[in-house]
Amino acid sequence: MISLKNIIGKFAALIVFVLLNTGCDMPLQQNYDYESSVLDPHISATAWDFLQTKSDLFSIFTEAVEYAGLDNYYKQTERKYTFLVLNNTAMKLYMMDRFPGTNSITECDRDQVRDMLLYHIVDGEYSGYGQLPVEPMFVLTLLKGDQGLMTMLVRKNPWQADAGKIVINDTGSNGSSPMRLATTSNLLPVNGVIHIFENYSYYKK
Amino acid sequence: MSNKIITLLIILITFGGVISCGDEREILDSSTREPDITFAFDVMKIDMNLIDNLPVVAIIRSELGLKNVLIQIKKTDNNIIDYKTFTEFFNENSFSYAEKINYSADYQSIIITATDKLDRSISETLPLNITEVKEAPSIIFNPSSILYDEIEGGEMPETNFTVQSVAGLKSLEMFLVAESGQTQYGFPIDFPDKENEYTFNQQIMYKEGDKGFRVKATDIYGQVKIATLPVQYLTPTPPVVTITEDTIYADKDQTKIIPLQITSQRGIAEIKIYRIEDGIENLVHTIVRDDKPLKLNLTPEVTCTNATSKIKIVVSDVVNKSSEALITAIVNMYFTAHLEIGTHPLANGYSGYPNVYSLLSLKDFKTYPVDYAVENEANASNVDLKFYAFGGQAVLRMYSIDGGTGTKSNEFRGSSGKSVLDMPIQNATKVLKLVDFDFDNATAESITRDIPLSNIVSNTINPFNVGDVLAFKTASTSTSGGDRVGIMKILDNKQVNPSNVTARVITVSIKFPK
Numbered sequence: 001m002i003s004l005k006n007i008i009g010k011f012a013a014l015i016v017f018v019l020l021n022t023g024c025d026m027p028l029q030q031n032y033d034y035e036s037s038v039l040d041p042h043i044s045a046t047a048w049d050f051l052q053t054k055s056d057l058f059s060i061f062t063e064a065v066e067y068a069g070l071d072n073y074y075k076q077t078e079r080k081y082t083f084l085v086l087n088n089t090a091m092k093l094y095m096m097d098r099f100p101g102t103n104s105i106t107e108c109d110r111d112q113v114r115d116m117l118l119y120h121i122v123d124g125e126y127s128g129y130g131q132l133p134v135e136p137m138f139v140l141t142l143l144k145g146d147q148g149l150m151t152m153l154v155r156k157n158p159w160q161a162d163a164g165k166i167v168i169n170d171t172g173s174n175g176s177s178p179m180r181l182a183t184t185s186n187l188l189p190v191n192g193v194i195h196i197f198e199n200y201s202y203y204k205k
Numbered sequence: 206m207s208n209k210i211i212t213l214l215i216i217l218i219t220f221g222g223v224i225s226c227g228d229e230r231e232i233l234d235s236s237t238r239e240p241d242i243t244f245a246f247d248v249m250k251i252d253m254n255l256i257d258n259l260p261v262v263a264i265i266r267s268e269l270g271l272k273n274v275l276i277q278i279k280k281t282d283n284n285i286i287d288y289k290t291f292t293e294f295f296n297e298n299s300f301s302y303a304e305k306i307n308y309s310a311d312y313q314s315i316i317i318t319a320t321d322k323l324d325r326s327i328s329e330t331l332p333l334n335i336t337e338v339k340e341a342p343s344i345i346f347n348p349s350s351i352l353y354d355e356i357e358g359g360e361m362p363e364t365n366f367t368v369q370s371v372a373g374l375k376s377l378e379m380f381l382v383a384e385s386g387q388t389q390y391g392f393p394i395d396f397p398d399k400e401n402e403y404t405f406n407q408q409i410m411y412k413e414g415d416k417g418f419r420v421k422a423t424d425i426y427g428q429v430k431i432a433t434l435p436v437q438y439l440t441p442t443p444p445v446v447t448i449t450e451d452t453i454y455a456d457k458d459q460t461k462i463i464p465l466q467i468t469s470q471r472g473i474a475e476i477k478i479y480r481i482e483d484g485i486e487n488l489v490h491t492i493v494r495d496d497k498p499l500k501l502n503l504t505p506e507v508t509c510t511n512a513t514s515k516i517k518i519v520v521s522d523v524v525n526k527s528s529e530a531l532i533t534a535i536v537n538m539y540f541t542a543h544l545e546i547g548t549h550p551l552a553n554g555y556s557g558y559p560n561v562y563s564l565l566s567l568k569d570f571k572t573y574p575v576d577y578a579v580e581n582e583a584n585a586s587n588v589d590l591k592f593y594a595f596g597g598q599a600v601l602r603m604y605s606i607d608g609g610t611g612t613k614s615n616e617f618r619g620s621s622g623k624s625v626l627d628m629p630i631q632n633a634t635k636v637l638k639l640v641d642f643d644f645d646n647a648t649a650e651s652i653t654r655d656i657p658l659s660n661i662v663s664n665t666i667n668p669f670n671v672g673d674v675l676a677f678k679t680a681s682t683s684t685s686g687g688d689r690v691g692i693m694k695i696l697d698n699k700q701v702n703p704s705n706v707t708a709r710v711i712t713v714s715i716k717f718p719k
Contacts, residue, residue: 123243124264124299137301138262140243146259149245175257205257 041127043189047083048074050189060091064105068114073121073142074191081192082122082139082152084168086200087183094200118143119150119201127186127193128154128164136173147203149174154185166195169203176204233323237268240319242329249315251308252336254372254426260305261331267321270297277316278306279330285316310337342370342422344432351418353411354439355524356470364418364434365406372424373399381409382417382433390418399425413440441470443526446518450532453516455509456719457537457649463516465503465530471522472497478505479519480534482512484646497523509536512650537649539717541570543696548594548601550708551701552617552625558701561710563617564588564606564625567634567677567717568685575619578606578628585630587684590677591617594707595667601698601711603675605664607631612664632680637661642674644694649718656690671695691717 043050048071051058065071073081086094091105094116099108121142126132136151151173155162166185169177180201187194245262252258265274276289294300302317312335318328346366353361368377379390396403409418418434447466455461467473474497478490490505507516513534521527547555547563553574554562562572567589578588585606593602593613604612606625614625625631637660661678669675673695681687694714702708 124266131296131299133295137295138245138260138264138303139301140245140262140264145246149259149262175259 041186041188045189046075046191047189047194057087060088060105061086064113067106068117070117077191080125082126083194084120085194085196089198090200115143125193126152136170149203168201239325240267240321240327242317242319244331248332248334250334253338260303261315263302263317265300265319267298269321271300272320272322275318278312279314279316281311281313339372341428342368342424342430344368344420344422344430346434350435352437356441361408361410363406364409368403368422370401370424372426375423375425378421380419382419384414411436411438413438443528444469444520444522446520446528446530448530448532452533454535457511460506460508462504462506467501467520469499469522471524473501474523475521477519479517480513481515509534511537512648514646514648537719541715544570544713545710546572546592548592548707548709549616550705553619563592565590575617579619579623582629585628586682589632589634589683594709599706600668603636603666605634607633608664630682632683634680635661635678636663636666637676638666639674639676644674647716652718671698
């Protein structure tokens with residue numbers, strides 16, 4: 001007959017062994033940086049498809065991309081890019097600054113528009129999800145030469161209102177280039193990352 | 206049986222747990238892509254003359270994960286320097302390298318070698334195109350200085366200079382430097398084609414007072430070189446006029462001879478003589494010398510009017526350089542340039558400052574003691590004014606002889622208990638302090654014309670100070686004649702007795718129309 005006392009003793013020994021063995025190799029708790037995020041940043045479409053769904057916000061930008069012949073970058077899925085997308089406010093500012101008096105992006109110099117748009121496509125994926133540090137780092141835009149220099153960082157301080165947002169050319173990090181803060185950050189289409197801006201970026205020595 | 210089954214289960218669970226504690230090894234997939242390195246530039250252009258060269262920027266990617274990244278610098282002698290190694294990465298799949306390197310002229314390229322966790326390495330080279338430090342522009346003048354002597358004459362030498370710049374010229378400015386300051390010469394020159402050399406050759410007509418010709422050259426890096434060509438322009442000294450007397454005395458409309466000695470290095474061309482009357486220059490003689498002598502002794506005659514205050518002589522040489530001399534004219538006036546008068550403690554003399562007394566005779570331009578004035582009527586009528594210093598501040602006052610104790614006559618004491626009060630005649634001289642009256646240019650005519658007799662009615666001036674001009678009107682009993690007007694300027698005021706602040710000597714100048 002198995003006594004109840006024996007059974008209890010054996011189960012106690014079993015629990016002790018289980019606790020001991022499952023406790024091994026547990027790492028110490030690591031420092032943790034809070035990363036704010038949208039509930040689901042993934043978009044099951046290309047960057048181009050995303051822009052089409054928001055034509056009220058990006059109509060001038062998409063027209064400019066087509067005018068410059070760069071739409072394939074947004075449509076392809078073979079390579080990941082970081083797309084710095086300009087909303088209509090940003091595009092109007094660009095036209096007013098660089099081509100005052102024009103009413104349509106197609107009235108602007110095509111090469112200049114192309115260069116501006118190439119500056120807004122970064123080779124590689126740079127989102128706030130572990131790919132960008134809080135200090136500015138240089139990235140490669142598709143615009144070659146010194147005019148293509150750009151830095152990026154992500155705001156991580158949870159006490160700041162812009163935590164999680166992407167910053168382009170943080171002040172002093174890239175010559176005299178003006179700093180730009182994304183209005184919407186870290187959208188993840190199938191072909192890279194999208195950050196949305198209300199003003200256009202450019203390099204200034 | 207059940208007991209055995211339970212024991213077996215315990216053993217299995219126990220050892221099973223221990224077995225599961227084995228290390229988790231990272232599985233390295235060799236099918237992943239090798240690292241790749243992309244530079245921001247195909248060739249890095251570095252200009253060591255600039256302070257804002259761009260950083261070397263490269264993105265190093267590894268699908269598997271980076272193990273290390275080595276940065277090396279290759280020199281022109283093919284030596285390779287291990288510059289830096291990175292082994293920790295924020296994102297081991299993508300590393301952004303950016304650095305402003307302290308370049309040296311012999312750097313040839315930057316080599317980056319990336320090694321992934323499977324020890325697969327790849328290297329990429331960024332060629333460097335380095336522009337070495339370039340010297341600032343140089344400016345060479347030929348000749349290195351210019352000397353022009355007017356007496357020797359001849360052609361002015363050409364101003365010639367060459368500017369050289371290794372980097373290329375941006376702009377050039379020229380300035381004429383004179384004693385009066387620096388003025389721009391011509392217009393600034395820009396060099397849109399960044400020329401390395403510029404030559405200037407032109408005859409600049411320097412003139413008297415010019416000190417140099419300055420050139421400022423700036424190269425494309427903003428380096429500035431300033432050089433100055435020394436210029437000496439020698440001119441003969443202007444004529445020298447020597448007069449034997451700086452003051453002439455004349456009666457009204459009297460003609461006076463004015464001896465002049467004139468010398469000139471270039472030749473005397475013309476002598477003009479002016480009479481200054483009421484501040485206006487009136488030309489009275491022009492002497493033209495066609496023989497252009499280098500030395501001349503002249504004795505021109507000038508008629509002095511009642512309004513003449515000065516005689517002015519202007520001598521010009523053959524190149525119209527001129528000199529002038531001024532002679533003070535005292536016409537129809539008694540004049541003393543310096544006369545010392547004591548205040549009341551010196552009324553009868555002070556051993557510490559002898560021969561100066563406080564009673565002034567306008568007839569003699571001399572001071573007298575009280576003992577002299579009380580002696581008889583003739584003496585008494587020969588003194589016109591007495592000088593006084595009041596209190597601890599020694600405020601200066603001028604009194605006529607009359608007025609009794611109201612003009613402090615009792616304090617001007619002689620010997621034997623006598624004072625001015627005991628003078629048998631006490632001149633009632635009147636005085637007036639003038640405002641903005643030009644003593645130096647005052648003439649007999651201007652004194653008579655500008656100072657009405659009726660305005661001089663007081664027997665006191667209280668106070669007066671150094672620099673003041675005072676008018677006086679003589680009493681009818683004065684030995685200098687009645688109702689005659691003169692002026693006096695106070696030149697100095699000094700204490701002569703250290704123990705008595707009111708014991709003072711006042712120095713005056715007097716003009717007294719005849």
